Structure formats: structure tokens, C-alpha cells
Amino acid sequence: MKVRILVSLKPSVLDPQGQAVKNALLTLGYDAVKDVRQGKVFEIELQNIDRQTAEKLVPEIADKVLANPIIEKFTWEIIEG
Amino acid sequence: MKFGVVVFPGSNCDYDTFHVLQNVMEQETVFLWHKDSDLKDVDCVVLPGGFSYGDYLRSGAIARFSPIMTEVKKFAEAGGLVLGICNGFQILQEVGLLPGAMLRNKNLKFLCQHVYIRIENNKTAFSRAGRKNQVLNIPIAHFDGNFYAPPEMLSELERKNQIVFRYCDEQGQLTEEANLNGSLHHIAGVINEAGNVLGMMPHPERASEKILGSDDGQVIFESIINYLEKKTGKGRKEARQKVKPVVSPLPPLIGNL
Numbered sequence: 001m002k003v004r005i006l007v008s009l010k011p012s013v014l015d016p017q018g019q020a021v022k023n024a025l026l027t028l029g030y031d032a033v034k035d036v037r038q039g040k041v042f043e044i045e046l047q048n049i050d051r052q053t054a055e056k057l058v059p060e061i062a063d064k065v066l067a068n069p070i071i072e073k074f075t076w077e078i079i080e081g
Numbered sequence: 082m083k084f085g086v087v088v089f090p091g092s093n094c095d096y097d098t099f100h101v102l103q104n105v106m107e108q109e110t111v112f113l114w115h116k117d118s119d120l121k122d123v124d125c126v127v128l129p130g131g132f133s134y135g136d137y138l139r140s141g142a143i144a145r146f147s148p149i150m151t152e153v154k155k156f157a158e159a160g161g162l163v164l165g166i167c168n169g170f171q172i173l174q175e176v177g178l179l180p181g182a183m184l185r186n187k188n189l190k191f192l193c194q195h196v197y198i199r200i201e202n203n204k205t206a207f208s209r210a211g212r213k214n215q216v217l218n219i220p221i222a223h224f225d226g227n228f229y230a231p232p233e234m235l236s237e238l239e240r241k242n243q244i245v246f247r248y249c250d251e252q253g254q255l256t257e258e259a260n261l262n263g264s265l266h267h268i269a270g271v272i273n274e275a276g277n278v279l280g281m282m283p284h285p286e287r288a289s290e291k292i293l294g295s296d297d298g299q300v301i302f303e304s305i306i307n308y309l310e311k312k313t314g315k316g317r318k319e320a321r322q323k324v325k326p327v328v329s330p331l332p333p334l335i336g337n338l
Contacts, residue, residue, distance in 0.1 A: 014184065016185050016263075017185055068142070
């Protein structure tokens with residue numbers, strides 16, 4: 001089974017990198033760009049696991065290691081298997 | 082007094098810290114390898130600056146799971162003194178011993194320069210040798226030093242007097258320009274509620290000898306020694322007699338990454 005986890009800064013936290021990307025896009029003339037938030041993507045391959053166990057395990061991994069709950073939030077999905 | 086300097090793969094201020102503690106402050110100092118689980122009976126643990134584990138994932142995020150940190154956590158929970166400098170501060174936040182988290186500097190630049198910080202609370206084990214509102218000239222060197230804590234946590238830190246150092250100008254004024262990395266409330270250093278764990282982004286070990294431009298960083302080390310003297314009854318003289326300056330070579334780091 002393969003899962004994808006997306007970690008990004010909480011909406012209340014300033015994202016200077018996202019701001020820099022936004023400014024670059026505006027400079028290039030992409031006027032439709034309203035806001036940019038930058039994040040991280042993790043693709044994790046799991047073995048010997050059923051869906052129900054994965055649903056417990058993945059949020060645990062994300063919460064404990066991949067994201068810092070003080071500043072970040074995460075979403076996840078199963079992309080294979 | 083006996084100090085332990087933790088060495089992670091990627092630490093790069095470990096030797097500077099060792100040098101200042103052993104040769105300048107004249108205290109017995111040992112390295113603590115990240116894979117070890119023995120704190121070697123030290124009175125104070127220092128987590129030095131650098132880029133532990135390449136700063137992968139987040140600064141300090143991987144170091145937090147190393148065997149030595151389990152012991153450091155136990156040591157801190159039992160009241161032992163722990164000082165985290167720069168990356169050490171980030172590790173202490175990741176491990177949950179200190180509040181808040183570090184965001185990328187507001188100007189997205191790696192900042193490496195001398196700054197001024199003001200002592201907000203001189204009643205701690207790490208600042209007692211200084212005066213309240215005393216301005217210290219100590220360098221910073223970081224990419225992620227933009228202190229963040231949610232509003233309720235921030236007001237609690239203020240209320241409980243846990244903000245020990247703030248970025249200021251040479252006169253001690255909290256100007257916007259002096260807060261280079263964009264930290265909330267100009268926070269440069271915080272202490273835990275129990276008062277035995279301190280994290281600071283500026284590097285006191287890089288400002289402990291006049292020849293390097295400033296020796297204001299000695300205030301922090303002097304405070305710790307002073308506090309430990311009172312607490313343990315161990316004399317500073319006794320430490321000095323035991324310690325012979327180690328100039329070159331410094332003890333090698335032993336162990337496999």
C-alpha cells in the first residue's frame with residue numbers, strides 16, 4: 001500500500017517561503033495568483049498492512065514525526081493498494 | 082563542575098562549546114555521543130549548534146529520536162540543567178522540553194552576524210550573572226530562528242516570565258530592525274516553566290573571548306557555574322585544579338555515525 005501525506009503550515013502561521021513564491025509568480029505576470037502556501041509531500045510505502053490499520057498508523061506517523069503540530073497540519077490519502 | 086556537550090552528526094559548534102567550557106571557563110568538559118545512553122555524570126548538558134542530521138525534515142526533528150536525547154529528557158525531567166544553543170534550541174523544542182517552534186527567517190536569508198540581546202529575566206540559572214535589561218553582544222547563525230508560538234502559549238510565556246532574552250538594538254530598544262529573523266515578541270531565548278532548560282538562538286560560545294569581538298557570552302556560562310556551585314556545593318576552584326587546558330589536539334570524537 002502506498003500513501004501520500006501532505007504537510008503544510010497552519011493557516012494562522014506566516015509562510016515566508018510561500019510569500020516569496022507568490023511574489024515571484026506575480027513578478028512573472030501571473031496576476032490570477034492570489035496566495036501561495038508551501039508544504040512538503042511524503043510518499044510512504046507500507047507492507048503487510050490492511051486499510052483499517054493504516055488509517056490508525058499514518059496519522060500517528062504524521063503527527064509524531066512528519067509534522068510539527070505547533071506550526072503544521074497534514075492531510076493524507078491512499079494512492080495505491 | 083562537569084559539562085557534557087552532545088555531538089550529533091552535523092553538529093558544528095561542539096568543539097567551540099567544548100573549548101569555551103574547558104579552556105575559558107575552566108570546567109571539566111566531556112563530549113556525549115548521540116548514540117550513547119550515558120550522560121557520564123555531568124552537572125549540565127549542552128546541546129550545541131549546527132545542522133544535526135542535515136536539518137532534514139525540520140531543524141532538530143531527527144536528532145530528537147537519538148538515544149542520547151532519551152537520557153537528556155530524563156535528566157531534564159529530574160531537574161538537571163540543559164542548555165540548547167541554536168540547533169540545540171530547535172532540538173529542545175522538537176523533543177517537547179521547550180515551547181514553540183522555529184519558522185524560516187522572515188527575510189528568507191541565513192543570518193550570520195553579531196546582534197544585541199537584552200536580558201529580560203536575570204533570575205534564572207542561565208542569566209543570574211547578568212543584570213536585568215543588560216544588553217549582550219552575541220552572534221547569531223541560523224536559517225530557522227523565527228520564533229513562533231500560538232497566542233495563548235505566547236501570553237503564558239510572558240506571564241510566567243519565561244522569555245529570558247529578546248533581540249534589541251545596541252541601546253536595548255526593541256526596534257523592528259533589531260528583530261532580524263522576525264521572532265514573535267523579539268524572542269531570542271526561552272526557559273521552561275521549571276527553570277532548568279533554556280534555549281537560545283544566539284551563540285554565547287562564539288562570544289566568550291575578547292579576541293573574538295565580544296566576551297558577553299560568558300554571562301551565560303558564568304551563570305550556570307554560579308548556580309551549580311550553590312546547588313551542588315562543588316567548588317569552582319576544585320574544578321579548576323582538575324582541569325588542564327586542552328589546546329591541541331582537542332579530544333577526538335569517537336564513534337560511528
